[in-house]
Amino acid sequence: MAKTLHSGRVQALSGSARVPGDKSISHRALMLGALAVGESVVGGLLEGDDVLRTAACMRALGAEITRHEDGRWHLFGRGVGGLSEPADLLDMGNSGTGARLLMGLVATHPFTSFFTGDASLRSRPMRRVTEPLARMGARFFTRDGGRLPLAVVGTASPLPISYELPVASAQVKSALLLAGLNTPGETTVIEREATRDHTELMLRNFGADVRVEATESGGRAITVTGFPELTGRQFEVPADPSSAAFPTVAALLVEGSEIVLPGVGINPLRTGLYQTLREMGADLRYENRRDQAGEPVADLRVRASRLKGIDVPAERAPSMIDEYPILAVAASFAEGTTRMRGLAELRVKESDRLAAMARGLAACGVVVEEEADALIVHGKGRAPRGDALIATRFDHRIAMAFLVLGMAAERPVAIDEAEAIDTSFPGFVALMNGLGAAIGSTDADAV
Structure with missing residues (x-):
């Protein structure tokens, strides 16, 4: 009803x-806090269903996440490459951002994850993110049309890539950069039109090596160096x-x-x-x-x-x-x-x-x-x-x-x-x- x-x-x-709080930043705060060493404290986190689904999924992947009575969230991360295989489905509800970014995060971890969502999310295309992640070595098993529910078989030997986005998408860019954290060498995403750069800014804030360079065609090339030691942070969304x-x-x-x-x-x-x-x-x-x-x-x-x-x-x-x-x-x-x-x-x-x-x-x-x-x-x-x-x-x-x-x-x-x-x-x-x-x-x- x-x-x-x-x-x-x-x-x-x-x-x-x-x-x-900003939904895009809230998703990323939870994911990067789960990869950081030590404690992160986040105030102003959006407590809508989309973000709460991401929090639940990060717990399922091994991070310790609690909400205190003062409204601040405390995260104890596992370090880059330290996530563990979830025991159950990762249910992203209605969150396309959460689903696509999290696929990037687990694609370069050597375990299998199963993603689902509500009827709306299950109707949305995922090939735009699964295809470049497959080039890095992950495997995907999806419904017809590349839709959820799907399985991500993460790779134990990820390959760095340089990938030009066919269409402007901060979600695809972010998924690849997150995958690049647990990948040797440098992973580069080239965008013809600049998209929201919360991932780049937050990666730097947590201690990652991120370069942003202008391309000859007027776009941007964003490069992340693999295996950084991310350190817990305290901030307001x-x-x-x-x-x-x-x-x-x-x-x-x-x-x-x-x-x-x-x-x-x-x-x-x-x-x-x-x-x-x-x-x-x-x-x-x-x-x-x-x-x-x-x-x-x-x-x-x-x-x-x-x-x-x-x-x-x-x-x-x-x-x-x-x-x-x-x-x-x-x-x-x-x-x-x-x-x-x-x-x-x-x-x-x-x-x-x-x-x-x-x-x-x-x-x-x-x-x-x-x-x-x-x-x-x-x-x-x-x-x-x-x-x-x-x-x-x-x-x-x-x-x-x-x-x-x-x-x-x-x-x-x-x-x-x-x-x-x-x-x-x-x-x-x-x-x-x-x-x-x-x-x-x-x-x-x-x-």
């Missing part, structure tokens, strides 16, 4: 609220810019709003949405800039703004791939047409996000065009009708995006399978309602 939520039009949003995107856009759309979101990560490879919103006319400012665990952070101050449609450069997609659903909502209120291109990757996320956004926006009265790798939203400079029940297909970002739309639409918007939100943003409803939103349950259950 799926949980249904509705969101209705509200007065100005106001106040300050900290969104949960920045607030997640992808999660901050939802209250940010809500405050832009609801007239008279002004909110502050403290401690948000502003890594330039993650802030394409904020650059785009500014180009659309958003009053969005970074205040109190500082560094946190090697990552730049700032407090975001957001004021309600009149937005205009723009053409979003396709090359910006890697820096905002998870934020297109909420950008499409912002575009539906803007004056004029917003064209978003280079979005083929959205077809293979938790759902086909391109199709889901096009269907949902149309149901809310927005004029929208869907192309193979593009979404074109024709805004009219006023609130869309709303008045729709959106099928989220258990996609947390689709769910949150349409709840935001409902806050400023003419009529309320409802979403099904609202429990999906907890995979990345536990406490989303309470946080938004604390700022002035009106999100609540409809019927106790929905079909």
Whole structure:
């Protein structure tokens, strides 16, 4: 039985609220803490289902991980190459990031692991990561189409490789770099377009030898040297810019709003949405800039703004791939047409996000065009009708995006399978309602 939520039009949003810790960094903190020598202490870890699955899997691989009452996580690692064969399935739930990165981690350990996940994750392609890892010596046994459930037979004699990513993917890059930790020599990943670099930054923070060099074609070559001695660290996880995107856009759309979101990560490879919103006319400012665990952070101050449609450069997609659903909502209120291109990757996320956004926006009265790798939203400079029940297909970002739309639409918007939100943003409803939103349950259950 799926949980249904509705969101209705509200007065100005106001106040300050900290969104949960960065999901990408939280996954990596658990994995690298499990490989480090000594104790790591991590504050601000995202405690959504995706990250908790990674924590459970790292325990199954031999790491000692505990959460203390003060909310800080303590990890005692096994050292590079020290993970042990899990006694049971590694169930990644809905987490594509956790699954792909963890495959890289175990691929160069000499034991067999079995991966599974929920129905959504089992439908997602894994060949993009299994094929380069197979070049390093690992073997994979998968369902048709390279999908989960699958078995990883790790190699006892891994081979370093130099691999050029066919498409921009921080997940594939990170999987190969993690595999390279337990591989002799140097493992290099070449990317034509820069993707989020949390893995490189965190590897350095733990003591690994990582080089990043520009290529002649304008891309980047990232090289990790095998068998480093990683040392336990203590750090705070920045607030997640992808999660901050939802209250940010809500405050832009609801007239008279002004909110502050403290401690948000502003890594330039993650802030394409904020650059785009500014180009659309958003009053969005970074205040109190500082560094946190090697990552730049700032407090975001957001004021309600009149937005205009723009053409979003396709090359910006890697820096905002998870934020297109909420950008499409912002575009539906803007004056004029917003064209978003280079979005083929959205077809293979938790759902086909391109199709889901096009269907949902149309149901809310927005004029929208869907192309193979593009979404074109024709805004009219006023609130869309709303008045729709959106099928989220258990996609947390689709769910949150349409709840935001409902806050400023003419009529309320409802979403099904609202429990999906907890995979990345536990406490989303309470946080938004604390700022002035009106999100609540409809019927106790929905079909």
